[in-house]
């Protein structure tokens with residue numbers, strides 16, 4: 001099984017809200033990175049909804065091309081598996 005490097009948890013000044021469940025997402029932990037950057041994918045800790053960080057680090061829905069890239073991204077799949085395990 002592939003191992004992933006988890007970055008340090010950071011506070012998000014933009015305090016984005018999940019576009020699905022509405023939870024305030026004021027912190028983030030990166031996989032293979034520290035601070036989120038525009039274009040990075042976000043997985044909601046609460047509901048698993050997938051969003052993309054916008055230029056102002058708010059969250060937006062992924063566009064069609066991003067959705068195709070996300071669909072077979074092993075890191076995203078691993079995050080979703082880890083979330084499901086934590087929620088059990």
Ligand SMILES: [Zn+2]
Pocket residue numbers: 018019020021022023044045046047048049
């Ligand atoms: Zn959510």
